[in-house]
Amino acid sequence: MSLLAYGDSSDTEPDALVDFTAMLRQRQRQFGCGNKAQAEQADDQGYYLEQYVLGVLDFSSQYGIDYSISYTAANVIGRPTKYPAYGDYPETFTMRTYGDWWKRAPSATREIQAQNLPKLATQDYIVVYFEEFVVPTEVVIYETFNPGAVVRIWAYGMTKHWTCLWEAESETDSDLARPPADSRRFAPPLNNTAVITKTLRIDFNHSRLNYYTEIDAIMLCGRTVSRIKSLLGKQQRQQLKKPEFVSLPVAIPLTPKAESSLESSPISGGGPISYKLRSLKFQPKCRPDGATKLHEFINNDLSQFLMENRVEGGEQQQPAVVPSICLTDLPFEILLRILSYLDLKSLFRVGQVSRIFYDISSHPLLYAELSLKPYWHLASSTLLCTLALRATMLRKLDLSWCGGLGNISPTEFKKFLTQRGDNLTHLRLNSCKFLNSSCIETVGIVCDNLIELSLRNCATDPPLLNFSCLANLKNLERLDLFQTAFEPELLLSMLEGNRKLKHLNLAFCGVSVNMDNVAAHLATYNTQLISLDLWKAHFLSARGLLSLARLHQLEELDLGWCLREASLGDGLFQLLSNCPKLKKLFLSAVRGTTERDLMHIAALGKSLEQLDLMGILNITHERVYDILVHCPKLQLLDLSFCDNIMDRDFDVLADWSRHFNVDIKSSRVYVPR
Amino acid sequence: MHSSLNWTSRMISRALRSSFSTLLETATGGGGAAATKGAVKSASGSAGEAAAGSQRPRFVSVVCGFAKDNLRHKYKPGKYGEDSWFKASTEQADVMGVADGVGGWRSYGIDPGEFSSFLMRTCERLVQCSHFNPQRPVNLLAYSYCELMEQKKPILGSSTACVLILNRETSTVHTANIGDSGFIVVRQGQVVHKSEEQQHYFNTPFQLSLPPPGHGPNVLSDSPESADTMSFPVRNGDVILIATDGVFDNVPEDLMLQVLSEVEGEQDPVKLQMTANSLALMARTLSLNSEFLSPFALSARRNNIQARGGKPDDITVVLATVAM
Numbered sequence: 001m002s003l004l005a006y007g008d009s010s011d012t013e014p015d016a017l018v019d020f021t022a023m024l025r026q027r028q029r030q031f032g033c034g035n036k037a038q039a040e041q042a043d044d045q046g047y048y049l050e051q052y053v054l055g056v057l058d059f060s061s062q063y064g065i066d067y068s069i070s071y072t073a074a075n076v077i078g079r080p081t082k083y084p085a086y087g088d089y090p091e092t093f094t095m096r097t098y099g100d101w102w103k104r105a106p107s108a109t110r111e112i113q114a115q116n117l118p119k120l121a122t123q124d125y126i127v128v129y130f131e132e133f134v135v136p137t138e139v140v141i142y143e144t145f146n147p148g149a150v151v152r153i154w155a156y157g158m159t160k161h162w163t164c165l166w167e168a169e170s171e172t173d174s175d176l177a178r179p180p181a182d183s184r185r186f187a188p189p190l191n192n193t194a195v196i197t198k199t200l201r202i203d204f205n206h207s208r209l210n211y212y213t214e215i216d217a218i219m220l221c222g223r224t225v226s227r228i229k230s231l232l233g234k235q236q237r238q239q240l241k242k243p244e245f246v247s248l249p250v251a252i253p254l255t256p257k258a259e260s261s262l263e264s265s266p267i268s269g270g271g272p273i274s275y276k277l278r279s280l281k282f283q284p285k286c287r288p289d290g291a292t293k294l295h296e297f298i299n300n301d302l303s304q305f306l307m308e309n310r311v312e313g314g315e316q317q318q319p320a321v322v323p324s325i326c327l328t329d330l331p332f333e334i335l336l337r338i339l340s341y342l343d344l345k346s347l348f349r350v351g352q353v354s355r356i357f358y359d360i361s362s363h364p365l366l367y368a369e370l371s372l373k374p375y376w377h378l379a380s381s382t383l384l385c386t387l388a389l390r391a392t393m394l395r396k397l398d399l400s401w402c403g404g405l406g407n408i409s410p411t412e413f414k415k416f417l418t419q420r421g422d423n424l425t426h427l428r429l430n431s432c433k434f435l436n437s438s439c440i441e442t443v444g445i446v447c448d449n450l451i452e453l454s455l456r457n458c459a460t461d462p463p464l465l466n467f468s469c470l471a472n473l474k475n476l477e478r479l480d481l482f483q484t485a486f487e488p489e490l491l492l493s494m495l496e497g498n499r500k501l502k503h504l505n506l507a508f509c510g511v512s513v514n515m516d517n518v519a520a521h522l523a524t525y526n527t528q529l530i531s532l533d534l535w536k537a538h539f540l541s542a543r544g545l546l547s548l549a550r551l552h553q554l555e556e557l558d559l560g561w562c563l564r565e566a567s568l569g570d571g572l573f574q575l576l577s578n579c580p581k582l583k584k585l586f587l588s589a590v591r592g593t594t595e596r597d598l599m600h601i602a603a604l605g606k607s608l609e610q611l612d613l614m615g616i617l618n619i620t621h622e623r624v625y626d627i628l629v630h631c632p633k634l635q636l637l638d639l640s641f642c643d644n645i646m647d648r649d650f651d652v653l654a655d656w657s658r659h660f661n662v663d664i665k666s667s668r669v670y671v672p673r
Numbered sequence: 674m675h676s677s678l679n680w681t682s683r684m685i686s687r688a689l690r691s692s693f694s695t696l697l698e699t700a701t702g703g704g705g706a707a708a709t710k711g712a713v714k715s716a717s718g719s720a721g722e723a724a725a726g727s728q729r730p731r732f733v734s735v736v737c738g739f740a741k742d743n744l745r746h747k748y749k750p751g752k753y754g755e756d757s758w759f760k761a762s763t764e765q766a767d768v769m770g771v772a773d774g775v776g777g778w779r780s781y782g783i784d785p786g787e788f789s790s791f792l793m794r795t796c797e798r799l800v801q802c803s804h805f806n807p808q809r810p811v812n813l814l815a816y817s818y819c820e821l822m823e824q825k826k827p828i829l830g831s832s833t834a835c836v837l838i839l840n841r842e843t844s845t846v847h848t849a850n851i852g853d854s855g856f857i858v859v860r861q862g863q864v865v866h867k868s869e870e871q872q873h874y875f876n877t878p879f880q881l882s883l884p885p886p887g888h889g890p891n892v893l894s895d896s897p898e899s900a901d902t903m904s905f906p907v908r909n910g911d912v913i914l915i916a917t918d919g920v921f922d923n924v925p926e927d928l929m930l931q932v933l934s935e936v937e938g939e940q941d942p943v944k945l946q947m948t949a950n951s952l953a954l955m956a957r958t959l960s961l962n963s964e965f966l967s968p969f970a971l972s973a974r975r976n977n978i979q980a981r982g983g984k985p986d987d988i989t990v991v992l993a994t995v996a997m
Contacts, residue, residue: 067816069798070823078801090824091798538822564822565886591827591886615825617885641825 046224048137051130053077053218057199058404059126060431060457061483063094063212065508065536071214073126080217083142086183088640088667092144092214095124096507096535098206101610101636105584106555107503107531109452109478112398112426113371116343119170120151121374122203126215127404129199133158134222136165136197140187145214147184152203154377156405157195162377165190165200178208183216196225211640211665328356335360344375367391371398373428379403381412394420400430400454408434414442421446430456430480437464444470454480456505463512465490471497478503482533488513492521501526507558510537515562519544523551531556531584538564545571554579560588560612567592576604586612588638595623602626612638614665619644621652628660638665729841730907732767733940734760734993737949739957741919741987751793754987755786756917757832759793761800766807768800770836771989773854773917775880778830788821788830788883795820796836808904810836810849815897818881831882831894835868835915839907839995846907849900852878853918859933860911864926869901870918875976878918909997910938919986920952922969923959933992940996949992956990959983 056073064071070090075081081091102108111117139153151168166188200220206213297305327335339347339361351361367390372379379402402408413434421427424447429435435458443453450473458464465486476498481491482505491513495501504526506518515537522529529551534540540562548557549571557575572593576582585601585608587593593616601611602623608631613619619642628634639645645653645666657664740754751757755774762768772792774785795817799805806812814834821828833852840847848856848868855868871879879899884892907913912933914920920929929952936948959965960983973980 064823068820068823069795069802070820071825074802088825561823565884565889567887589825589827594887615827617827641827643827 046135046226048221049132049134049224050219050221051132051134052079052220053128054131055129057127057129058431058433058457059093060124060401061096063096064090065511066459066483067511076126076128076215076218078217080142080144082144082183083185083216084144084183086144086181088145088212088214092216093126094145094212094214095204095206097123098146098209098212100207103207104635105531105610107505107533107584109454111371112373112396112428113344113369115341116345116371116374118374120168120205122151122205123207124204125201125401126204127199127201128218130220131198132224133196133198134220134224135194136190136220136222138187138219138221139165139190139200140185140219140221141202142183142216142218143186143213144183144216146181146206146209146211147186147213148179149204149206149209149213150186150188150202151205152201153188153190154201154203155193155195155197156199156201157197159195160405162201163191163193163195163197164377165193165195168205178210181210328354332360336363336365340366344371362390364390364392368393369396370394371396372402373398373400376401376404380407381409384408384412384416388416388419391420393423395423396426397421397424398426398428399432400428400456401432403432403434405433408432410434410436410439413439417442417446423449425449426452428452428454429458430454432458435464437466437469440464441469444472448472449475451475452478452480454478455484456480456482458484459508460485463487468493470494474498476501480505481509482506483508485509485512488517491518495521496525499525500528502528502530504529504531505533506537507533507535510534510539510562515540516544516547519547523547527551528553530554533558534560534562535586536561538562541566542569542571545569546574549574549578552578553581555581555607556584557582558584558586559590560586560614561590563590563592565591568594568597572597573600573604576600580604581607583607583633584610586610587616588612589615591615591617594618595620598623598627602630605631607633609633610636612636613642614638615641617643621645621649624653625656628656628662634660634662636663636665640665640667642666728997730839730844730909730995730997731841732762732769732839732913732993733942733945733996734767734769734991735942735946735949736760736989736991737946737953738987738989739953741985752786752790753989755789755832756919756987756989757786757789757793758915758989758991759797760991761797763800763805763807765841766800766805767839767841767993768796768810768813768836769915769991769993770796770834771854771915771917771991772832772834773852773919773987773989774830774832775878775882781829781885783829783885785830785832787828789832789834791821791824791828792817792832792834792881807838807840807842808847810838810847811897811900811902813838814849814851814881814900818897821883829883829885831880831884831892833878833880833917834900837913837915844906844908844997845904846913847902847904849897849902851895851897851900852880853921854916855918855921856913856915857929857933858905858907858911858913859930859937860908861937862930862934864930865911866903866905868903870921871899871901875973875978907995909995911995912937913993913995914952915991915993916956917987917989919960919984919988920956920990922972922986923956923967923983923988924952925968928955936992936994939994945992945994949990952992953988953990956988960985960988 053076056076059073062071062073066072069075071092071094073093075091076093082089136155141150153165154162155165156162198220200218202218204213339350342350347361347366351358367387370387370391372383379399421443427443427447427450453473453476455465463485465484468490470490471493473494474497476494477500479494479498479501480503486509495518504522515534519540522532527550530553532548532551532554535558538561540559542563545563545568548554568590582605585605593613595618598619601608605611605627611627611631611634619639624639627637639653650666650668653664653666656662736758738753738756742754751759755776756771757774758769758771760769770793772789774789776785778785796813799813799816813836833854835848835850835854835856837846837848837856850856850868851871853870853872855870857864857868858866873879873893877893879895880893881897882892882894884894914929914933932948932952932955936945939945959967963982965983966981967983969984970980970982
């Protein structure tokens, strides 16, 4: 086969023909439909459809509490309500964090196996579903406040795999270079895949945003595919075989033939057209075959090509430099060290190179820290099995976001944990949908050396965390129950049992527990507490605040939306006097904060770095100035929705911001379009 | 005050904890029951078409009103001065409501219309939520009241409220009323149902309120639990009027009855609008009349207050007929 004679079908061999039909057969196998169905599919193209979100399956975090319709994930449903208006509106979907403030806070955690994360790591996500299956041509995201957080769009195809439709380019820096502060209809160019879907997942990274980002609606545009039911039926009957887990596959299978079939095969399948093509011995252009072509070109045609174009250099051969030492000559420990910088996917690929590399790459020391969070779309029970064989010295495990839509079975997880979990010190199971109460019980029984347990976003009903299932854990230093339901007695007994607790996150848990009781327990049993998050604990009272004042080691306290209109009493003063190390204090919407309280903050908050006073009434300029002057370490001051800070004072605030080197957030009145 | 908020929020969180987990379904794009129930935003029109055949009733509804201070208040849709109203409809139900902001807050620097407007707008949004219960208008009011707590921008003030839901499946109307707004149902020239005015004392109606922090104990605040609820079946041709006290205090009942019986069975929204307009104008004219013995004046006299003439107030009229 000669490259120069490409396109001339006269010298094609029968072998070339086989490629094409084999590709067809692969494609049919992959999409699980018989010849007949494909032929019928070729005829009706379906119609073009634009649809808005019908429902939300999952989300990692939201600003509002789940029974509310303000700033919560449910607002993404339906048509956009606020677009093209720009501003901070409650009828939109807002996430809990923004910027890098949470990374700078005392409660910040370190990522497990950080080398697995891509450049633009996903911080938050939302999974939505639509009404009709379509082949997506466009996904539109209506952003109405601080646009620029979307980094990835995934689609869940009918083959029960997630495909990435679009990913932000971190090198070109285009999307995260802070788009202008205006509402945006964000419709990135999608990859050319033929996935049929009605479920999307949108990934966000808001580390470079100025303030919260808000999404009004998501629209999925695409072409419907008729014969969906027959496709589904055939699939179920043919039992689609999942790829054996030897190496972590990419979203498209790695074999070149299959790759080419996805990229180059025509949309219409095996109908009268392809039959005709077959009879013509047609050879389609296959780009991924480039490797083979290049090889042949260099072997056969390079010299002729150079001669024809009169390019010099074909004759000059560099003397082959034989390296005196090769990679495998290095000592085992050095190689181990080198490989320890690799992410998990590359580690598996390295293992395919040779026997030596297989031995090194499967050494247990490389699997002491394991994070499947970046590979959430690939995690499966088989993967867990494979990893169980290697991870004999497992210390830190992060299975966050994995197992949604049934890829991991609870039994498999329990088996994994029983085999490898007894030395675990850090366990993160955020948003793991496969967890059931026996899984949690297993955690409680097996992993008694746990220092950190993170179970964010497990708000099932009845709650997963019920009485005494985690009673065995006595060494916890970090417990994260953000947006998770649990029984109050369990929490109280855990507080009593874990005297060394340093970080506790009970955001959105205020409805299920009596926070005053929790505060009293903390003051009695957990005096080493450094950070406490009580976001939206509406029923915390001044009494609870006084209990919290007994935690002298406190460096971070998030009391956002607590206490409601109740007066703080002496609570804040006591807190500030007794906790001199306080670095982060969030008093968002704690409407009972008075001017005296602000004076106390200025007088006693010497170490304050982050202060959130959003929505507090009657803050005057004098108090703000006081705080700026007397808190030298202040980095963040949030004054949004503070009634007295008027629009015209923005220049004054901007001046102060520059002068004191503090990032001051304030509400702007945006001119409606 | 604090206790009323506590009660409301705890009731809601307990009741809703399980129903909100429809957000976290395990089925692959299952949708299922949650999807069909009302998560889809359906268009709301004054003459919303019923899904099934002729047995399912619907409201043909129109709105009219005047702000007390026409000069000061620029017209904004959804409110008349400090009064506010909403209309919404789903496959299962037609919902209407009015709210009257208590004017006394103006002297504290709080816009009284903000509270009532927010209450009604949130009710409208909540009707489209999957957990909307067409048989419990009290829940609608309670959820709407709770949403106030979840706003970044502090909303203060108080208002009365009256919400009416027509459940299409059972052809019954469920109502909830707090304060002195109300509704009246007319059939064959007679009043068949009427709401009761709820007052603590004269000119101080029951009200949902959110006082500024620190003033809690000094402010009247009633919880949604104290709402007056009624449920009754309706027939084709019934006339339902929901209005704020600007109408009930100025227009005597027999006059209202006369006006309303004329539109019994009327399905043409234009004619209905004409009647609503005339009723509102009637109320407005009488309110500005200083000699007329309005129902307000009569009731004042019963309370040993020498009053005469109409009561100038915002007027909101929501008029609907039941069509099958």
